[in-house]
Amino acid sequence: MSDPHAPAALPSSIEQTLQLLTGAGYxxxxxxATVLHLSLRMGRPLFLEGEAGVGKTEIAKVLSQTLGRDLIRLQCYEGLDLAAAVYEWNYPAxxxxxxxxxxxGDTDHTSLSKSIFEDRFLIKRxxxxxxxxSLKGPPVFLIDELDRADEAFEAFLLEVLSEYQVTIPELGTIKAEEPPIVIITTNRTREIHDALKRRCLYHWVDYPNxxxxxxxxxxKVPGASDVLTGEIVAFVQKLRAEDDLFKQPGVAETLDWATALSELNEIALDPDMATDTLGVLLKYQDDIERVRGSRLKQIIDEIRKEDPNKAQPMPMV
Incomplete structure (x- = not known):
């Protein structure tokens, strides 16, 4: 009889890794799938780089879900320090x-100084x-948007990723019995140092074709009509082919737009409704102003001209 608490087995091939992702809707x-399979089998961190919204973070969530492991997320930001990322002492306690x-009446200060730095007073980040x-097996450790953290914190991670250990002066060195599954993401707002990249397997996550x-x-949006889905994807692909947008829409924005228009019972791209909902797809006012109006209608017309069988004209109201 299998142990329900036993950790799930890692995929043993590239095909199984691909099935694992596909089974979770990724x-x-x-x-x-190849680089993820190698990362899991070799026990090396996976460094995922790419534009925001292309699905880097989702990979860690999928691994946690499909392997039955805990997901521990470290969201990086400027000024991130050891107290927020690693540990701090519970000073009130x-x-x-x-x-x-x-x-x-306990006057043994040596004993007291030791007791207040026991594990029970340690707040673990x-x-x-x-x-x-963990009984579930090593967790999935997501270090999200590392490029937002300072270089000093990046340097600290070298010890963690090299030996999977952390040194706490009052307690000593704490080392993992088994290395966690580490996923590191970056939006490339700055370059990450080569010393950290060398400890990882690397993959650039691009916009999908x-x-x-x-x-x-x-x-992800099965309720959207085939016509609406095809036109949305064609519209977004055309926007990404142009280079005058401040921020090109990612896959996350494509999904949000498809969901929004589906919720509004749209069955195809209507220029007026598309204009009204551009804030779901584009996140900067300058980009919205560039696309709205005649340019938006022109893109929709081009889509329907290029694929008249799939992109049907709007029904008359």
Whole structure:
């Protein structure tokens, strides 16, 4: 009889890795499945780089879901320090311990100084949590948007990713019994140092081509009509082919737009409704102003001219 608490087995081939992703609704190409398979089998962190909204973070969520592992997420930001990322001491509880000891007449300061730095007073943050053993197996440790953190914190991660250990002066070195599954993402707002990249397997997550994006939208937004789905994907692909937008829409925005228009009972791209909902697809006012109006209608007309069989004209109201 199998142990329900036993950790799920890692995929043993590229095909199984691809099936694992597909089974969770993540449409991946073989290149991504290959590097993910190697990362899992070799026990090396996977460094995913690419534009925002292309599905980097989702890979960690899918792994956690399909492998039955805990997901521990460290969201990086400017000024991130050890207290927020690794650990800090519970100072209020330590003060209470000191006052209780003093009230009880305990004057052994050496013993007291040791007791207030026991594990029970340690507040464990994501890095330390990721090194702890679990009945489910090593967790999936997502270090999200590392490029937003300072270089000093990036340098600290070298010890974590090299030896999977953290040194706490009052307690000593804490080392993982088994390395966590580490996924690192970056939107490339700055370059990450080579010393950290060398510890990882690397993959650039690009915008999907039209065929794969169409499959993604059909998988994630099954309620959208085939015509609407095809026109949305074609519209977004045309926008990405142009270079005058401040921020090109990612797959996440494509899905949001398809969901929004489907909720509004649209069966195809209507210029007026598309204009009214551009804020779902584009996140900067300058980009919205560039696309709205005649340019938006021109793109829709081009889509229908290029594929008249699939992109049907709007019904008369």
């Amino acid at each position: 449409v991946a190409d073989r290149a991504l 330590q003060m209470v311990e000191i006052r209780v000891s003093e009230a009880a 994501p890095v330390l949590q990721a090194l702890e053993p 039209a065929e794969r994006e169409l499959e993604i939208v059909r998988t």
